[in-house]
Every structure is written in C-alpha cells, then in structure tokens.
Amino acid sequence: MPTRTPLIAGNWKMYKTVTEAVATATELVGRVADADDVEIMVAPSFTALAAVASALAGSRIALGGQNLHWESEGAFTGEVSAPMLVSAGCSHVIIGHSERRQYFGETDETVNRRIRAALDAGLVPVFCVGETEAQRESGETFSVLDKQVQMGLEGFSLNELTGLVIAYEPVWAIGTGKTANREQAQEVHRFIRELIEESFSIDLANAVRILYGGSVKPDNAADLMAMDDIDGALVGGASLKAETFSQIVNFKRSL
Numbered sequence: 001m002p003t004r005t006p007l008i009a010g011n012w013k014m015y016k017t018v019t020e021a022v023a024t025a026t027e028l029v030g031r032v033a034d035a036d037d038v039e040i041m042v043a044p045s046f047t048a049l050a051a052v053a054s055a056l057a058g059s060r061i062a063l064g065g066q067n068l069h070w071e072s073e074g075a076f077t078g079e080v081s082a083p084m085l086v087s088a089g090c091s092h093v094i095i096g097h098s099e100r101r102q103y104f105g106e107t108d109e110t111v112n113r114r115i116r117a118a119l120d121a122g123l124v125p126v127f128c129v130g131e132t133e134a135q136r137e138s139g140e141t142f143s144v145l146d147k148q149v150q151m152g153l154e155g156f157s158l159n160e161l162t163g164l165v166i167a168y169e170p171v172w173a174i175g176t177g178k179t180a181n182r183e184q185a186q187e188v189h190r191f192i193r194e195l196i197e198e199s200f201s202i203d204l205a206n207a208v209r210i211l212y213g214g215s216v217k218p219d220n221a222a223d224l225m226a227m228d229d230i231d232g233a234l235v236g237g238a239s240l241k242a243e244t245f246s247q248i249v250n251f252k253r254s255l
C-alpha cells in the first residue's frame, strides 16, 4: 500500500478582507502547530495573498492561489499570472474549480493551459474535476471525469506531473451540505487513479494525491479520509474558521 501524506487544503473563495484573512491565518498557525503528519494549504483571495504569506511565514501552512492566467504577463486586465503568485509567496494554485467552469467560462482547454503555466513556474497545481448532479443522474459521471482528466493533463510528460494534486469535487456536493458518501467518493477516486495509471504510469498513479471536496466538515473528515484512495480534502465553507478547519486538519486525532 503506497503511503501518501494527506493534504488538507482550504479554499477561501471570495471571502475575507485582508485583515480578516490575516486574523484567520494567524489563528490557524497556532491551532495546527502539532499536525506534522499532514500537509496544509490555504488559498485566500489574491488581495490577501502577500499579507497571509507574512502571517504564515515559518509555519507548516503553504499558500495557494485560487486561479491563474496562463500567460506570465501581458495586457490581460484583471488577471494574475503564475510568477505573480510565486512572488506573493504561493507554492500551490487551485485550477479548474467548478465555480470557474460554471460562472467564468473555464473549459478543459483553458484548464490545461493553466496547469502548464503553474508547472512552468514551479507551482503545485490542485487540479479540480467533478460532475454535476444532472450528469450523475444520467449516468455520465465516469465519462465526464474521464474527459476532464484526460484533457486537463493532455501533453504533459510523466516527470512534469510529479507532485500533481487532483481534487474530486462533485458539483452537487459543493456548499450544499450533501456530501458524497465515502463509498461513492472512493469509487471515483479509484477510477481517477486508474486513469492516471493507464495514461502515465503506476508510479505516478500511486504518488498522485486525490483530494475530496464538497461539504467536508469536522464530523465527516475522518470517515472520508479512511478510504484507500482519498488523500486529503479541499475544504470550502469549513475552512473559513480556524477552529473548524483545524479540526479537519487534525482528523487523525478524532479517529
């Protein structure tokens, strides 16, 4: 059984001013100081990145962007590039979140370009995939995920993808309080791992971390994380408070 260090990531979405983000980050540093068996990442909004980087300095918590543009600079009003994220202190970046696909026209092609930009800048991409409720109900879950994973990772070499993180977030479970049950999540995580094995290699498949996202809370985290192919969580709502996020980070202590 390959051992993968769990990654617990917080996606703060469009919440928190700079002051609020720094306060949460500062409180979190204290609450997770002993969690040396997991990796931790938070992704504040762009405006708070540099200040949160200072608050996290010297701690175990990594910093991530929530998106990036694929060009490194240019006349693209309102966009932020990979080198800019690096210069603000980021080591990770969330790419292809369903909210970006749903509301901002993100496609598998643009996701692919963004992953390229992240890798070129040395950022760890947290590559999000997931089916909608309608797709699940019409039996398309696996074909949708197959397409998202294959197109998102098209053209990359095996070596480039070392360190890749995938987040499976069923759209119907995001912010709804409906969590995929752990068997449903495990089934999809296994499927994604097998896709990586077929397209790349068994070693990459064994190494890639596949996070679950969608209404992860302190009371369901340990249950989900106990499954073989669930290697962590991408947490929205419950990551906004240091208390609840740290309870998820410390999920092993509640087993």
Ligand code: 13P
Binding pocket: 011, 097, 169, 173, 174, 175, 176, 177, 213, 214, 215, 216, 234, 235, 236, 237, 238
């Ligand atoms: P919730 O945890 O609020 O359901 O959000 C999940 C998510 O979208 C994380 O990226």
